[in-house]
Amino acid sequence: MYKLNFNFLNRYGDMLIDGMKTTLLIVFGCLIIGFLLGTVLALCRQSHNKLIKGTATIFVDILRNTPFLVQLFFFYYGLPVLGIQTGPIPTAIIALGINTSAQNCEIIRSGLMAVKKEYYECAAALGYGKVQTLQLFVLPIAFRLAFKSLVNNFINLVLTSSVCFSITVVETMGAAKIIVGRTSRPFEIYLLILLCYCIFTYIISFLAKLVDKKIHIVL
Amino acid sequence: MSFYDYANLTGNDAMQFLRAAGVTLYITIVSLLIGSILGIALGIVRCSKNKAVSALPLILIEPLRNSPLVTQLFLIYYGLPMVSSIMLDPYPAAILAISLNTAAFMAVLVHNSISAVPQGQWEAGLALGHSSASTFIHVIARQAFRLLIPQAITLYISQLQCSSLVALIGIMDLTKLGQNLALRTLKPFMIYGIVFLIYYILSSPLSKLARDLEKKLSFNY
Numbered sequence: 001m002y003k004l005n006f007n008f009l010n011r012y013g014d015m016l017i018d019g020m021k022t023t024l025l026i027v028f029g030c031l032i033i034g035f036l037l038g039t040v041l042a043l044c045r046q047s048h049n050k051l052i053k054g055t056a057t058i059f060v061d062i063l064r065n066t067p068f069l070v071q072l073f074f075f076y077y078g079l080p081v082l083g084i085q086t087g088p089i090p091t092a093i094i095a096l097g098i099n100t101s102a103q104n105c106e107i108i109r110s111g112l113m114a115v116k117k118e119y120y121e122c123a124a125a126l127g128y129g130k131v132q133t134l135q136l137f138v139l140p141i142a143f144r145l146a147f148k149s150l151v152n153n154f155i156n157l158v159l160t161s162s163v164c165f166s167i168t169v170v171e172t173m174g175a176a177k178i179i180v181g182r183t184s185r186p187f188e189i190y191l192l193i194l195l196c197y198c199i200f201t202y203i204i205s206f207l208a209k210l211v212d213k214k215i216h217i218v219l
Numbered sequence: 220m221s222f223y224d225y226a227n228l229t230g231n232d233a234m235q236f237l238r239a240a241g242v243t244l245y246i247t248i249v250s251l252l253i254g255s256i257l258g259i260a261l262g263i264v265r266c267s268k269n270k271a272v273s274a275l276p277l278i279l280i281e282p283l284r285n286s287p288l289v290t291q292l293f294l295i296y297y298g299l300p301m302v303s304s305i306m307l308d309p310y311p312a313a314i315l316a317i318s319l320n321t322a323a324f325m326a327v328l329v330h331n332s333i334s335a336v337p338q339g340q341w342e343a344g345l346a347l348g349h350s351s352a353s354t355f356i357h358v359i360a361r362q363a364f365r366l367l368i369p370q371a372i373t374l375y376i377s378q379l380q381c382s383s384l385v386a387l388i389g390i391m392d393l394t395k396l397g398q399n400l401a402l403r404t405l406k407p408f409m410i411y412g413i414v415f416l417i418y419y420i421l422s423s424p425l426s427k428l429a430r431d432l433e434k435k436l437s438f439n440y
Binding site: 073 | 297382
């Protein structure tokens with residue numbers, strides 16, 4: 001009978017915690033990029049200009065229909081060809097951020113579409129311009145409607161960020177891989193990582209529920 | 220043949236792309252089949268009236284849904300041989316990991332769509348003299364199925380893309396082939412462009428299908 005042995009934590013615990021910090025850095029970097037770019041893309045897809053709409057649609061379509069791992073490799077090996085030299089972590093943030101933005105775009109767009117025509121008319125009647133209408137009326141409502149899906153997407157983002165170890169980013173999974181290489185205890189380490197991710201996502205969904213109660217609206 | 224000739228793509232590479240696409244499809248389809256069946260079973264158990272029974276699948280579902288597929292894959296491929304005598308080859312390990320992952324997500328979809336059928340439908344079935352099993356099969360399952368299909372296809376698309384992760388345990392699928400060819404030809408843009416294209420061709424018809432079916436199958440009570 002195999003006995004589980006977690007002694008490696010004494011020696012490599014710090015490494016794991018550093019990895020988690022890197023995961024947090026990547027995840028929150030991507031959260032910001034994904035949210036902003038996702039909103040812009042969603043607005044572009046609602047645009048009346050066919051060129052803008054078409055470009056945004058194709059961009060989102062490609063990103064949603066190809067695996068993140070390939071996108072990651074594309075950016076990691078492709079960016080230097082264009083003359084942009086970045087480290088693995090910025091590359092991971094850029095690639096994952098862009099990937100998330102495509103997913104967020106669809107969600108925010110469905111939120112935007114759920115905002116009724118009357119709101120636009122109401123804002124127009126009150127004398128607001130186009131930008132102000134979006135900023136003060138439409139976007140806040142759309143975000144509130146889309147909040148739950150956005151949180152789901154964020155959890156997905158956290159899980160996907162574990163793929164970044166394949167371009168040598170030492171985040172949680174990367175640290176785990178290094179520790180496995182040094183201690184030959186893959187079962188314990190991967191199990192531990194699995195539980196860590198579970199706990200992290202539970203914390204996120206718990207917080208999200210608290211926030212959702214406050215901002216929930218029914219149209 | 221000079222080095223530069225070798226660096227270009229040949230007809231043989233085209234065949235390799237086809238073969239790799241086949242590997243990707245094979246792994247995806249097999250694991251989606253297994254995963255869907257297991258997921259439907261778990262989802263039905265989740266709907267049980269007995270609270271203890273209905274909570275049982277959560278032991279499997281929750282960790283699988285809330286942790287990355289890579290970790291599950293590595294746990295099965297590298298971790299399992301350490302603690303037991305089960306030593307899986309890359310293919311079975313990949314299929315096992317993706318099927319379990321699919322099953323967990325599928326179970327939640329099944330549970331949600333069964334619960335989305337109004338309680339009145341149950342009562343109507345029972346009132347017409349059906350047994351509860353018969354009500355489930357003839358009344359509830361059909362309506363739940365209509366709700367389930369578009370969501371299941373969306374899940375399948377995401378699992379098709381997740382199947383690229385099997386490249387990390389050394390299976391020669393599209394992603395791994397792309398990686399190898401990009402290193403050989405030193406033209407990452409072109410190679411990954413081709414890989415993108417193939418994945419796009421595989422998954423965009425499904426996306427379109429999901430969108431169409433969602434419109435076609437939606438109904439109001």
